[in-house]
Amino acid sequence: MQRFMSRPGNDVIKSYETYSKMLFRIALVHLGSRQDAEEATQDTFIKLMEKAPEFKDAEHQKAWLIRVLTNTCKTSLGRGWRKREIKLEGAEPLTADSPEDLAMLQLVLALPVKYKTVIHLYYYEDYPVQEISKILQISESAVKMRLKRGRQLLKLELEGAEPQ
Amino acid sequence: MNEDQFRSTYKKAVDSMNPSEEMKKGLLAKMEQHQETKRPRKTIFIAASIVLAAGIGLASPTIWNQLNGPASPAEVAQVDPGTSGTGGAASAGSVVIPKLKLPDSSSGVKASMIALVVYKGNIYTQSATRIEAADAAALRGDRLGRTTGGIDELSGKDEYTELSSNIGETDIYTVKGYDSGFLIMSYSEIDGQVFAELYEHTNGITVNSGADLIGKLNLEGRIASAQWESFDSWNNGLQQYAPLSGSETLDGFLSALLAAKPLAAEPLIAQGIYDSEDRKVIYLELQDKTRVQLVLFGQGLVRYGDAPVFFEVESGAFQALWNSMEQ
Numbered sequence: 300m301q302r303f304m305s306r307p308g309n310d311v312i313k314s315y316e317t318y319s320k321m322l323f324r325i326a327l328v329h330l331g332s333r334q335d336a337e338e339a340t341q342d343t344f345i346k347l348m349e350k351a352p353e354f355k356d357a358e359h360q361k362a363w364l365i366r367v368l369t370n371t372c373k374t375s376l377g378r379g380w381r382k383r384e385i386k387l388e389g390a391e392p393l394t395a396d397s398p399e400d401l402a403m404l405q406l407v408l409a410l411p412v413k414y415k416t417v418i419h420l421y422y423y424e425d426y427p428v429q430e431i432s433k434i435l436q437i438s439e440s441a442v443k444m445r446l447k448r449g450r451q452l453l454k455l456e457l458e459g460a461e462p463q
Numbered sequence: 464m465n466e467d468q469f470r471s472t473y474k475k476a477v478d479s480m481n482p483s484e485e486m487k488k489g490l491l492a493k494m495e496q497h498q499e500t501k502r503p504r505k506t507i508f509i510a511a512s513i514v515l516a517a518g519i520g521l522a523s524p525t526i527w528n529q530l531n532g533p534a535s536p537a538e539v540a541q542v543d544p545g546t547s548g549t550g551g552a553a554s555a556g557s558v559v560i561p562k563l564k565l566p567d568s569s570s571g572v573k574a575s576m577i578a579l580v581v582y583k584g585n586i587y588t589q590s591a592t593r594i595e596a597a598d599a600a601a602l603r604g605d606r607l608g609r610t611t612g613g614i615d616e617l618s619g620k621d622e623y624t625e626l627s628s629n630i631g632e633t634d635i636y637t638v639k640g641y642d643s644g645f646l647i648m649s650y651s652e653i654d655g656q657v658f659a660e661l662y663e664h665t666n667g668i669t670v671n672s673g674a675d676l677i678g679k680l681n682l683e684g685r686i687a688s689a690q691w692e693s694f695d696s697w698n699n700g701l702q703q704y705a706p707l708s709g710s711e712t713l714d715g716f717l718s719a720l721l722a723a724k725p726l727a728a729e730p731l732i733a734q735g736i737y738d739s740e741d742r743k744v745i746y747l748e749l750q751d752k753t754r755v756q757l758v759l760f761g762q763g764l765v766r767y768g769d770a771p772v773f774f775e776v777e778s779g780a781f782q783a784l785w786n787s788m789e790q
Contacts, residue, residue, distance in 0.1 A: 311494065327480055348494060399472070441596075
C-alpha cells in the first residue's frame with residue numbers, strides 16, 4: 300500500500316509531476332478555460348494531500364485522481380450558468396499548435412459535458428468502457444450510449460466492432 | 464472522419480495543451496496555506512435583510528461563508544442589475560429564472576454546454592433526476608417526436624427550432640406521472656439495449672416557493688426508499704450510501720421544502736457557499752423508480768440540480784433531517 304505524506308515536496312509533488320498534465324487536459328475538456336482547468340487541477344492535488352488515501356497501485360491512484368477532478372469540475376459547472384458565461388466571454392481564446400488542432404479541440408469542447416468526458420477518456424486516455432464506467436461511476440451501458448452519441452455528434456465513422 | 468483518424472488527430476491536438484508553470488507555483492502556495500493550523504470553524508450567521516437594487520429585490524436572509532475571514536456584521540447580498548438576464552433575478556419573495564438561450568457556437572467554444580432538447584419553445588436540460596434504462600419503458604408516455612441532428616443544428620441559430628438538440632437523433636416522449644411542461648424523456652433502443660435520459664425544464668420560470676420547482680417531482684407520498692451520502696463520500700466517489708432513518712423526519716423536511724423560500728443562487732455562490740464542505744446529498748427513490756438527488760447545505764439550504772436557486776427550509780425541519788444523517 301502506498302501512503303501519501305501530507306507534506307509539500309513529498310509524494311504529492313511526485314504525483315503532480317506524473318499526473319498533472321493528464322488531469323489538466325481532462326479539466327480543460329470539461330471547463331474549456333485554462334484558468335479554470337488549472338484551478339481544478341490544483342484543487343485535486345490539495346484533496347490528495349488532505350485525504351492522503353491508500354492506493355493499491357498506480358492505476359488505482361490515477362482513477363481516484365480523475366474521479367476527484369471530474370467531481371471538482373462538476374461542482375464548478377454547477378455554480379451557475381451566468382458565472383460561466385461571464386468567464387467564457389472574458390476568457391482568453393484557446394490556442395493550439397495549428398488551426399487543425401484548434402478546430403479539433405473546439406469540436407470536442409462543444410459537445411455536452413457528459414459526452415465529451417467519455418469521448419476524452421476513451422480516445423485520448425485509451426480507457427476501455429469498463430474502466431470509464433468505474434471512474435465516472437455510471438453504468439457500462441451509459442458509457443456506451445455516451446460514446447455512441449458523442450460519435451454521432453462528431454460524425455465519426457466507426458471502423459471495427461463496438462467497444463466491449 | 465473515421466475513428467482512427469479522429470483518435471490520432473485528437474491526441475495530437477490535446478498533446479499541445481499543457482499547463483503553465485504558474486499552475487505548479489499556485490499549487491505549492493495552496494499547499495503551504497494548508498499546512499498552517501486550520502482556523503476554528505466559525506458560526507455561520509443568518510441575518511434577515513431586504514435589498515432593492517435598481518428594481519431587482521432580494522428578499523431573503525443573507526448567508527455568507529465566514530470560514531476564511533473574520534466575523535463580520537450581517538452583510539447584504541447585492542444583486543448586480545446587469546446580471547438579471549441569466550443568473551436568477553429575484554423579486555420580493557420569488558426568484559425569476561430567465562429563459563435559457565440556445566448556445567451560439569459561432570461566438571466560440573461553449574465549454575459548459577449541457578445536454579439539451581428544445582420542446583415547445585423551451586429548453587429542457589439534462590435532469591437531476593435519474594432513471595435506469597431497465598425502468599424507463601414503464602415510464603414512457605406519448606411520443607412527442609424525434610430530435611434533429613446535433614451541434615450543427617443549433618449553431619448560430621436564434622430560433623428555438625422544435626426538437627432541435629445537441630444529443631443527436633433520438634425519440635422524445637412524455638413521462639408518465641409528470642407534466643410534460645417540466646419533464647420529458649429521450650428513449651431509444653439500439654441493438655436491443657435501452658438508452659433513456661430525463662430532461663427537465665427549469666428555466667424561464669418564476670419560483671415563489673419550493674413547490675414551483677421541487678413540487679413538480681410529485682415527491683409526497685411516493686418515496687419508496689431514501690438514502691444519504693456525506694460530502695466526503697460524494698467528493699471522493701466512495702458511494703457510501705446510508706439509509707435515511709425516520710420517515711416522519713423526511714416527510715416533515717419535504718413538506719417544509721415545498722413551502723421553502725427561494726433564494727437566487729448567484730449571490731450565495733459569490734459569497735462562497737461552495738467553498739464549504741458542509742454539505743450532504745440525499746437520494747430519494749420514488750415508486751416509479753426515478754431517483755431524485757437533492758444537495759443539502761449546512762446553512763439550511765437545499766439545491767436541486769443546476770437550477771440557479773436555493774431553497775431555505777424552515778430550520779426545525781431542516782435540522783431534524785440534517786442531524787439524523789450522522790456517520
